[in-house]
Amino acid sequence: MSAVADPPLPAPPLHERRWIPPLLVAMVIVGVVAGGYVVADALGESLGGATTVSASVTVTPLPGWELAERFGDPPGARFTRGSASLDVASIAFAGSDLDLLASYVQEVLEPDAEQLRVSENVEPVTLEGGLTGSRIAYVGTFGDVQAPIEGEVTAVVSPSGVGAVFDGWAPSGQLRYAIDDIRAMVRTAEIA
Amino acid sequence: MAERPAPARLPRRGWGRRTSLFQWRQPAFWLYAAIVALTGVLAWGQQQIFQEISPSGWVLSWLLLLVYGLPLFMAIYLLDLYEREPMSLVLGALVWGAVAATALSGIANEGWALVVAKLGGPVFAAEWTAALTAPVVEETLKAAGVVLIYLIARDEMDDVMDGFVYGAMCGLGFAIVEDVFYFVAIFGGTPGGVLAGFYVRVVSSGFYGHVLYTGLCGMGIAYFVSRRDELPLRRRLSVVVGLFAAAVAAHFLWNSPLFNFFPGSVETVGDWLRIPLAAAIKGVPLLIFVVVLVRLARRRERMWLELALLEEADTPALTQAELRVLLDRGERRRSRREIRERAGESAEKLLKRLQKEQINLAMVRTRSHGLETTELVRQRELCKSLRDALRSMPGVAAAAGR
Numbered sequence: 001m002s003a004v005a006d007p008p009l010p011a012p013p014l015h016e017r018r019w020i021p022p023l024l025v026a027m028v029i030v031g032v033v034a035g036g037y038v039v040a041d042a043l044g045e046s047l048g049g050a051t052t053v054s055a056s057v058t059v060t061p062l063p064g065w066e067l068a069e070r071f072g073d074p075p076g077a078r079f080t081r082g083s084a085s086l087d088v089a090s091i092a093f094a095g096s097d098l099d100l101l102a103s104y105v106q107e108v109l110e111p112d113a114e115q116l117r118v119s120e121n122v123e124p125v126t127l128e129g130g131l132t133g134s135r136i137a138y139v140g141t142f143g144d145v146q147a148p149i150e151g152e153v154t155a156v157v158s159p160s161g162v163g164a165v166f167d168g169w170a171p172s173g174q175l176r177y178a179i180d181d182i183r184a185m186v187r188t189a190e191i192a
Numbered sequence: 193m194a195e196r197p198a199p200a201r202l203p204r205r206g207w208g209r210r211t212s213l214f215q216w217r218q219p220a221f222w223l224y225a226a227i228v229a230l231t232g233v234l235a236w237g238q239q240q241i242f243q244e245i246s247p248s249g250w251v252l253s254w255l256l257l258l259v260y261g262l263p264l265f266m267a268i269y270l271l272d273l274y275e276r277e278p279m280s281l282v283l284g285a286l287v288w289g290a291v292a293a294t295a296l297s298g299i300a301n302e303g304w305a306l307v308v309a310k311l312g313g314p315v316f317a318a319e320w321t322a323a324l325t326a327p328v329v330e331e332t333l334k335a336a337g338v339v340l341i342y343l344i345a346r347d348e349m350d351d352v353m354d355g356f357v358y359g360a361m362c363g364l365g366f367a368i369v370e371d372v373f374y375f376v377a378i379f380g381g382t383p384g385g386v387l388a389g390f391y392v393r394v395v396s397s398g399f400y401g402h403v404l405y406t407g408l409c410g411m412g413i414a415y416f417v418s419r420r421d422e423l424p425l426r427r428r429l430s431v432v433v434g435l436f437a438a439a440v441a442a443h444f445l446w447n448s449p450l451f452n453f454f455p456g457s458v459e460t461v462g463d464w465l466r467i468p469l470a471a472a473i474k475g476v477p478l479l480i481f482v483v484v485l486v487r488l489a490r491r492r493e494r495m496w497l498e499l500a501l502l503e504e505a506d507t508p509a510l511t512q513a514e515l516r517v518l519l520d521r522g523e524r525r526r527s528r529r530e531i532r533e534r535a536g537e538s539a540e541k542l543l544k545r546l547q548k549e550q551i552n553l554a555m556v557r558t559r560s561h562g563l564e565t566t567e568l569v570r571q572r573e574l575c576k577s578l579r580d581a582l583r584s585m586p587g588v589a590a591a592a593g594r
Binding site for chain 2: 025054
């Protein structure tokens with residue numbers, strides 16, 4: 001082994017080193033933007049098996065139901081069991097639950113529907129947490145799907161102005177097999 | 193033993209260099225451009241949605257925010273009295289804040305909100321998410337823009353004041369786009385809602401928000417990169433971390449339910465009047481802190497100007513009396529007013545040009561590698577010829593002789 005220390009390596013050329021700081025900035029940006037989702041996934045479901053739909057709404061899926069998809073704008077999630085789905089969305093809302101219900105029908109269901117029939121009766125609903133809301137039923141055909149869809153929409157607005165819409169739906173004739181689960185999940189949902 | 197001159201007494205080397213945003217050979221420029229282009233698509237899509245939701249509210253929002261944003265833009269830009277930053281870099285910082293930082297923050301805040309909700313439950317999350325996520329997420333993403341601006345044009349960020357300008361511009365861009373979101377999505381987008389939003393977010397609290405937070409972060413970044421030759425790493429690191437933490441803490445306080453004296457609902461005139469007071473309680477301490485820091489930074493720039501021009505004083509380019517006037521903004525204004533009264537508007541314009549070129553002389557001197565470089569000699573001659581032209585104007589000699 002040589003007793004003479006090796007001469008220090010020359011610094012890398014400037015054009016190589018110029019990439020390092022922007023790369024670090026890019027890594028910080030990716031970490032901040034994606035980090036929350038990664039940590040949230042790593043945390044798994046929150047206590048009691050509840051799924052966080054948005055910062056203000058959590059839903060506890062019953063056995064057999066799973067989180068199929070998340071939506072970004074407005075924040076929401078789709079839970080499915082077989083052919084039945086429960087779409088949950090959360091928005092800041094200043095009006096009543098009836099207003100929220102009406103705007104969901106007008107702005108979400110009607111634009112997507114080839115045909116749509118909405119029940120005339122509005123059913124009052126009370127969640128386990130004490131919040132009250134309103135519920136309607138609908139039947140329609142949507143988009144390219146030829147089979148009619150039947151569904152049930154529940155809208156709840158919390159005193160702090162969080163609006164939650166629960167749209168449980170399935171191909172016509174199959175909703176009855178899932179409706180009890182859907183109603184139970186709506187009833188046990190937590191809204192801040 | 194000869195005494196070493198204190199570093200702070202030396203004029204900044206390279207003070208006054210001018211570089212543009214478009215540095216094609218800098219990887220940082222391409223990273224900046226790629227992120228702005230990608231997020232620009234998202235930002236444009238969001239603006240189109242707002243326009244569809246409420247066309248009149250959207251237009252009114254932008255008009256009102258231009259009324260607020262343009263004067264603030266000019267005020268920030270002109271704050272750096274001696275060495276104005278290149279406009280392309282200043283606009284680059286503004287665009288980063290308005291487009292990249294807002295779009296990325298929207299995505300990031302959602303993700304971290306899920307974490308808060310999972311850890312604290314929905315009731316806790318409803319109260320604390322905005323305070324726990326937005327300050328760190330938004331300050332980091334805005335500060336990333338200031339760092340990129342520095343990496344694109346390293347020579348330009350040569351003092352704390354420069355960092356404040358780039359940071360504040362980034363914050364201004366962010367604030368404007370965020371305000372449009374609030375006016376349309378939260379305040380309803382009707383003309384009445386937009387006006388109410390403008391009162392709450394701009395009239396009552398427009399002085400306390402993102403401009404100050406990112407201005408502080410920018411000062412920290414500039415301190416870190418510009419004092420490399422003067423201060424040890426630990427000291428520079430503690431300042432940049434400390435100022436970033438101060439910005440995050442101020443943002444946290446603003447978003448949190450702590451010290452919240454805002455009315456729950458606005459029904460009476462008293463409620464409307466309470467809003468600016470409640471905003472002041474949360475925002476004024478930070479405003480005072482930033483004003484003190486900016487004054488200190490300006491004092492330091494004034495010292496550099498003086499040091500850079502001391503050896504030019506009593507030459508055909510600059511007299512001692514002119515140097516004294518140059519160092520005092522009030523004196524400069526007074527001298528121009530006086531010359532306008534005695535010799536008219538064109539004399540005032542010429543004096544303004546002379547003062548500007550004498551300040552430029554300081555910039556040229558600090559970036560020149562010698563006392564007789566072509567650029568320096570040309571600048572001295574320009575100053576001399578401007579003064580000669582000014583003195584030949586009728587009425588000026590009398591004013592100068594007073």
